[in-house]
Amino acid sequence: xxxxxxxxxxxxxxxxxIRPYTGEWIPAVAxxxxxxxxxxxxxxxxxxxxxxxxxxxxxxxxxxxxFLAVEEDCVRGAYTFxxxxxxxxxxxxxxxxxxxxxxxxxVDKNYAMVGVKLVNDAVRRQPLLYALGIGSREATMTRLxxxxxxxxxxxxxFFLKVRxxxxxxxxxxxxxxxxxxxxxxxxxxxxxxxxxxxxxGKLLTRNGNRPVHAEQVAEFGKFADEIWEECRDGYxxxxxxxxxxxxxLYPVEETRFIRLKILEGNxxxxxxxxxxxxxxxNKYFGNMRVGSIIDCLAAPEKAGHVTAAAARFLDHRxxxxxxxxxxxxxxxxxxxxxxxxxxxxxxxxxxxPQLTKMLNAVDPGGSRVHLNRGDxxxxxxx
Numbered sequence: 349x350x351x352x353x354x355x356x357x358x359x360x361x362x363x364x365x366i367r368p369y370t371g372e373w374i375p376a377v378a379x380x381x382x383x384x385x386x387x388x389x390x391x392x393x394x395x396x397x398x399x400x401x402x403x404x405x406x407x408x409x410x411x412x413x414x415f416l417a418v419e420e421d422c423v424r425g426a427y428t429f430x431x432x433x434x435x436x437x438x439x440x441x442x443x444x445x446x447x448x449x450x451x452x453x454x455v456d457k458n459y460a461m462v463g464v465k466l467v468n469d470a471v472r473r474q475p476l477l478y479a480l481g482i483g484s485r486e487a488t489m490t491r492l493x494x495x496x497x498x499x500x501x502x503x504x505x506f507f508l509k510v511r512x513x514x515x516x517x518x519x520x521x522x523x524x525x526x527x528x529x530x531x532x533x534x535x536x537x538x539x540x541x542x543x544x545x546x547x548x549g550k551l552l553t554r555n556g557n558r559p560v561h562a563e564q565v566a567e568f569g570k571f572a573d574e575i576w577e578e579c580r581d582g583y584x585x586x587x588x589x590x591x592x593x594x595x596x597l598y599p600v601e602e603t604r605f606i607r608l609k610i611l612e613g614n615x616x617x618x619x620x621x622x623x624x625x626x627x628x629x630n631k632y633f634g635n636m637r638v639g640s641i642i643d644c645l646a647a648p649e650k651a652g653h654v655t656a657a658a659a660r661f662l663d664h665r666x667x668x669x670x671x672x673x674x675x676x677x678x679x680x681x682x683x684x685x686x687x688x689x690x691x692x693x694x695x696x697x698x699x700x701p702q703l704t705k706m707l708n709a710v711d712p713g714g715s716r717v718h719l720n721r722g723d724x725x726x727x728x729x730x
Contacts, residue, residue: 364424364462366469369397369414373423377416380423380452387454390483393426401726402430402596409433409442410587410596415469417451417462425451425462429470433588435580437710440588443703444474447725449489463492477700480504480724484694499704501714504675506693507683509659512636512668519627519634519668562608562620562657568594571609571616579618579647583676583718584711589645594621597643597722605727608661610646610654618646620658621722623730624665639667640730643722644679652682659686675719695724 369377374395381392394400399412410432417425427449434443449470451462471477482489485500494500510516572591580586587593598605598621606622621643627633639662646654655672662670670688673695674680684690697719699707711717721727 364417364419364465366415366465367418369416369426371397373397373416373418376418376421376423377426380426384450384452384455389450389454391448391450393423393450399428405596408596410593412447415466417465424459425449425453425466427466427470429473431474433593435583435586435588436706437584438581441476441706442474443587444470444477445723446470446477446479454488463489464496467493467496471700475700475702476706478703479696479698480719481695481721482698483696485696490696490698493698497701498698499701501697501699501704501707501717502675503693504673504695504697504719505680506691506695507672507674507680507688508691509670509683509686509688510668511663511666511670515636515668519636521630521632521634560610560612560617560653560657562610562661564661565607565609567591567600568598568607568619572619575616575618575645579645582647582716584714584716585707586645586718587723589643597726606661608658610657612650612653617650618644618654620644620654622658622662623727624662624667625730633669636668637666638730639665639670640721640727641670641672641674641683642727642730643720644674645718648676648678648716651676651678652685655679655682655688656686659683659688673719673721673724675717677715679718679720695721 374397377393378395384392397414399414402410402412404411404413410430412428412430414426414428416423428447430445430447432443432445433440446467449463449466451466452459453462479489479493484490490500568591570591572589572594576588576590598607604623606624608620608622609616610618610620620641623640623642624637625640626637627635629635641655641658644654644658659670672683672688673693674683675697707714707717721730
């Protein structure tokens with residue numbers, strides 16, 4: 349998208365201001381949602397000013413705020429801003445994330461520049477800024493930030509492992525997009541081809557005979573601090589993952605989080621954060637029971653041990669399929685060794701000019717960046 353091609357009448361957007369989302373704006377947000385609904389927007393703004401994940405609590409990072417683009421008493425767009433500390437080249441700095449920006453420009457070209465205002469406001473608040481999981485190269489927000497000088501670093505790979513071939517073939521919505529596809533997949537499911545494929549997948553799993561096992565824990569404690577100190581310098585870019593930060597990201601009172609300490613013999617070598625979710629008419633996974641490796645940390649050379657132990661844990665719980673997004677090559681190899689296959693990914697990682705410059709100084713190729721779903725929208729869609 350060329351910003352110079354935006355029609356002159358969009359200059360009326362000059363009356364738009366960016367304001368924090370507070371309670372008095374809820375009726376206007378509801379009206380905004382109503383106006384954009386015909387465009388089949390991927391999400392709507394929450395009818396609460398408090399983010400459902402990582403609400404602010406005394407400015408203790410990580411936390412999130414929601415900002416609105418307002419014109420008089422109308423809402424014309426919004427974005428969520430995540431404050432978080434990262435280790436970049438061994439130096440701890442705050443990095444922002446611009447999450448879920450949306451504008452009325454998707455239904456009214458008079459507001460095409462609202463997206464620019466939202467992104468520029470986020471950069472003003474924190475020049476070290478990234479976005480993760482924004483869909484595709486053709487998505488409006490992807491084209492917008494690239495036009496503003498951001499860099500597309502990589503598409504964070506997506507991996508899946510099928511345990512129940514019948515349920516997978518009957519429910520995987522990505523493949524069931526036409527009547528003839530549904531017919532073929534249903535026939536394969538009832539002929540047992542899915543189960544045969546799962547059996548072949550097990551032969552590819554290479555766990556070895558190492559005494560690595562997972563221990564479920566109620567919260568992240570001292571072991572997480574020790575892993576953080578041991579591992580932080582092994583990655584060029586890594587969100588702070590000490591015990592305090594982890595217990596903010598994944599609160600103890602949230603019982604659906606499965607926290608694993610991974611041990612090799614008596615030595616803790618890493619940890620993993622999992623979900624075991626029974627889906628209901630999910631647009632991607634139908635009614636499958638999905639196991640997710642949301643977050644994890646270990647030294648790169650131990651990544652394969654951690655992924656194997658986490659996958660075995662979910663296997664034993666009886667999930668239909670497992671999934672994970674991981675950027676670092678060591679974690680990608682670990683998933684493949686644990687029987688995962690790589691599928692199509694829409695998990696784009698883009699960085700603002702200033703963050704791009706900082707990454708270029710420590711890791712020009714981006715081969716030591718460790719990112720996963722915990723660094724994007726987290727577990728809120730799983």
